[in-house]
Amino acid sequence: xxxxxxxxxxxxxxxxxxxxxxxxxxxLASGEGSNFQKLxxxxxxxxxxxxxxxxxxxxxxAGCLLRAKKSNISYKIIQTSxxxxxxxxxxxxxxxxxxxxxxxxxxxxxxxxxxxxxxxAFKNKIINIHPSLLPSFKGNxxxxxxxxxxxxxxxxxxxxxxxxxxSGSLIMQAAFSISDQDNIDSISKKIHLLEHEILPKSISxxxxxxxxxxxGND
Ligand code: GAR
Numbered sequence: 087x088x089x090x091x092x093x094x095x096x097x098x099x100x101x102x103x104x105x106x107x108x109x110x111x112x113x114l115a116s117g118e119g120s121n122f123q124k125l126x127x128x129x130x131x132x133x134x135x136x137x138x139x140x141x142x143x144x145x146x147x148a149g150c151l152l153r154a155k156k157s158n159i160s161y162k163i164i165q166t167s168x169x170x171x172x173x174x175x176x177x178x179x180x181x182x183x184x185x186x187x188x189x190x191x192x193x194x195x196x197x198x199x200x201x202x203x204x205x206x207a208f209k210n211k212i213i214n215i216h217p218s219l220l221p222s223f224k225g226n227x228x229x230x231x232x233x234x235x236x237x238x239x240x241x242x243x244x245x246x247x248x249x250x251x252x253s254g255s256l257i258m259q260a261a262f263s264i265s266d267q268d269n270i271d272s273i274s275k276k277i278h279l280l281e282h283e284i285l286p287k288s289i290s291x292x293x294x295x296x297x298x299x300x301x302g303n304d
Contacts, residue, residue: 091276093241093262099287102128105135109293112140112188114179116197119150121215124282125194125289126157134286136293139186142179144198166198176204183208190293193247194285197226202249210302212247213292214254215285217277219243219261224252229273232264239263240273242281244288246302255303257288 113122122141128134141154141161154161162182169175183191184207193214205212218228220243223235232240241261248254260280264273292300 091262093260093276093280095258095260095280095284097258099258099291102134102286102290103294105293105297108135108137109289109297110137110139110187110189111192111289111293112142112183112186112190113138113150114142114191114193114196115148115150116143116145117148117150117195119148119153119195120278121194121281121285122150123153125192125286126153126159128286130157134290136289139188140182142182144175144196150195172201173203176201180204180207189296190289192285192289199251200247205247205249210246210300211296213244213257213288214247214252215242215244215281215288216252217242217274217281219259220245220252220256229270229277233270233273237264240277242277242284244284246292257291258284260284 115122125136125138129136129138138159141150141159143151143161143163144165146163146165151161164175164178166172166175169178191208191212193212216228218232219241223231239261241259243259244257246254246257260283262276
C-alpha cells in the first residue's frame, strides 16, 4: 500500500477469514477492472480463499474482460443492447448467476443501476464498491461531485446493496484529505489504492457473515 499519503480505514481488518471450501463469488464489472485484478492476484497467490467463478460484464470493450481472459476466468458479456428491455437484460444476469452456484455477488466497478427485482434476487448477498464516503455523492461521477462540492475529505465505501442506489449497510470505508495539489486524477489514483485494500477485506467480512446465516441488519 502506498504510504505517500495519510489515510484512515475503518473497521480495521488485518486478516482474511478462512473459507473452506473457498467462497464462491461472481464479479460484475463494466470498466478497467483494477479491483477485479486485485482479487485475481490474491486468489492466485492463495492469500485469500475465494473462487472467482465468473466475470459478468456489460461492456465488450472493457479492460476487465481482458483480465478475465488472461487469467482463464470464465466470463460472460451481457449487454443491454442485446435485449429488448432492461428487464430481460437483468433476467439474463440473474439466471446466469443462479446457474453458477454463487455465494456472493461483487459489484466491482459495475456502472449500471439495477432494479429492485435484481437486488431482491440476491438479497443480502450483493456488495458494491463506490468511490465516495457514502451517503455523500451517490450515483455517477462521485469523485467529480466531491471536488465540485469543495469536500476536504473523501474516500471509498463498500456496502451491501439495497434497491435504492448506493444504499445499504456499510461494510468498510477508507478516507483521506483532499489537498490543494489534488485533482481528479490524483484523487482517483488514491481511491483506487484504497479500494484495492477494502474490497477484498469487505468480501472476506461479507462472506463470513453470509456463511453464518446473515439476514441483513433490519
Ligand atoms: C472504482 O473506483 C469503483 O469505485 C467505481 O468504478 C471504479 C472501477 O475501477 N464504481 C462506481 O463508480 C460505481 N458507482 P476498476 O474498474 O479499476 O476496478
